[in-house]
Amino acid sequence: MAATISPAIRKQLSSMKVAVIGSGISGAVCASTLAKNGVSVTIFESGRGPGGRMSQRREISEDGKELMFDHGAPFFSVSNNNSDAMALVHDWESKGIVSEWKQVFGSFDFASNKFLSIQQEGDAKKYVGVPGMNSICKALCNESGVKSMFGSGIAKLEWLEEEIPWLLSDSKGENVGRFDGVVASDKSIVSPRFTQVTGRPPPLDLNLVTELASKLQHIPVLPCFALMLAFKEPLSSIPLKGLSFKNSEILSWAHCDSTKPGRSTDSERWILHSTPDYANSVIAKTGLQKLSNETLNKISEEMFKEFQCSGLVSSLPFFKKAHRWGSAFPATSIAVEERCLWDRSRNLAICGDFCVSPNVEGAILSGLAAASKLLQTSSCL
Ligand SMILES: Cc1cc2nc3c(=O)[nH]c(=O)nc-3n(C[C@H](O)[C@H](O)[C@H](O)COP(=O)(O)OP(=O)(O)OC[C@H]3O[C@@H](n4cnc5c(N)ncnc54)[C@H](O)[C@@H]3O)c2cc1C
Structure with missing residues (x-):
């Protein structure tokens, strides 16, 4: 222009x-x-x-480690027919503030405890901000x-x-x-x-x-809770770095934040997203005022317990904290x-x-x- x-x-x-x-x-x-x-x-x-909602959150663990989490949008895609948006993304890539996140995604079914689908070649590219969203x-x-x-x-x-x-x-x-x-x-x-x-x-x-x-x-709008987790060791039983969940009332999505380009790999950091129904059920009880630490801890426990039920998590995180997005997605x-x-x-x-x-x-x-x-x-x- x-x-x-x-x-x-x-x-x-x-x-x-x-x-x-x-x-x-x-x-x-x-x-x-x-x-x-x-x-x-x-x-x-x-x-x-x-x-x-493309923020990055800085947290400090109990032993003083700095932990960064993309606790809002984990990545984004742009379709080829939106040439203006694509031109911007290419410009940001050339300046080093955006990179493609080349990890394999898929889905996991809580009913059968199995991975259902793995992302296909040709799916839209996933872009992330570098070093944070x-x-x-x-x-x-x-x-x-x-x-x-x-x-x-x-x-x-x-x-x-x-x-x-x-x-x-x-x-x-x-x-x-x-x-x-x-x-x-x-x-x-x-x-x-x-x-x-x-x-x-x-x-x-x-x-x-x-x-x-x-x-x-x-x-x-649809709300969402994001649970930020940091593990000392990689979650080796998860072959994918981004997965949507089927048949869970609590979890809709998980991704491994520390596998994005430009992130620290000192720890393995995962972020889980709740389903809108779960978030709505919490908000129905708590309202939209600031949540107490006690309530946030309870939500962290519930979301993490569901993650454990998948059978994919073999160790306990050394950091665990929930964040509420009251208006995560316009409906x-x-x-x-x-x-x-x-x-x-x-x-x-x-x-x-x-x-x-x-x-x-x-x-x-x-x-x-x-x-x-x-x-x-x-x-x-
Ligand atoms: C958990 C989660 C997961 C998501 N996953 C994805 C994904 O995988 N892929 C994807 O593409 N998108 C995803 N999204 C959606 C994506 O983040 C949003 O669509 C996008 O970031 C919206 O940008 P925006 O500028 O419209 O709004 P926002 O990012 O909400 O920006 C609005 C800004 O206005 C500020 N503001 C509000 N009121 C005032 C005021 N009175 N004065 C001054 N400032 C004010 C707010 O603080 C905010 O910074 C996700 C979002 C969330 C929360």
Whole structure:
């Protein structure tokens, strides 16, 4: 897109200030695309670092060992017909922040205690961030023209009928800046459904975007618990490094994080994902408030016990900790054709995996679409 923009339009874009809320892959891709085209971009992220559901978690074991876990998305794929997304992935590969993860995957059946299928040649390539899944967002947030503000949750988006119309405030009520355009890259910023998760009304008042409001009212999500495990010795009875589980009420997936490129192999680290039904059953009892250590320990025990029932685990881990993803996967896609929601009159784009498909590829496509809307409008001003 940068190559097709004339110097006059580029000058016009350089006077434009856009706030991108959220540093997950959709927000980070959008911000980087805007900045490459000369727009002045500020990313606001409520978390301590970039990545969202492509985060990497740092833990310390009892004996002081540093352990890193990709406890959100373990990997991603991009289909060949999405050439824009594929071009980005190749660019990230050339910069060393993405690598192909060339391990064999398959599935395991709890009913028969057997491996059922092994991945076929020709299946989509599996990509990972290097050295962690968050490396891609980290690099995008550090690009020239992108200013990143971490630990800065946006609590209010106000539209003022003034030359620079958007006013953003953080959770302390402090004004964090005025902007010509806004990109909201998380459901909780725009959908009232997430008030129960965040404990606050959404930052965007839906009365401002009445045409989009009906799509934003109800975005169902599936939760998931991730169990991070570290073993001193390899789990040698598992021939695969990524496996989906059949016929388990508790576990849906497991992967060996320490076999990804660029990871430490000091220990063997596995991550298990729960089924959405199991996560929902826990949330039905606990609600969505912060979980106590006691509850998280109970969940760790239940998930690990199920893993042991497979007969695949011969030793005990020296580290074991559960994490809750209250909104792991959107259960619907609200803008499959357009790839993002767009209010031209307010220069407001809404993007994220919930627009296209519940995965990294969908989030990348949505972030690119949001950037494209803002660039098209601004270059027509
Ligand atoms: C356990 C798990 C397993 C997964 N497995 C896979 C997989 O195998 N393959 C795959 O492709 N995908 C997988 N996914 C899905 C993938 O991670 C997501 O589709 C993708 O990362 C979504 O990116 P996003 O930018 O849309 O949203 P997010 O990553 O959720 O980013 C949104 C960001 O906005 C921030 N934010 C929210 N509100 C505010 C606010 N008010 N102010 C400032 N910042 C705010 C959040 O902190 C977050 O960082 C998995 C996800 C999980 C949780």
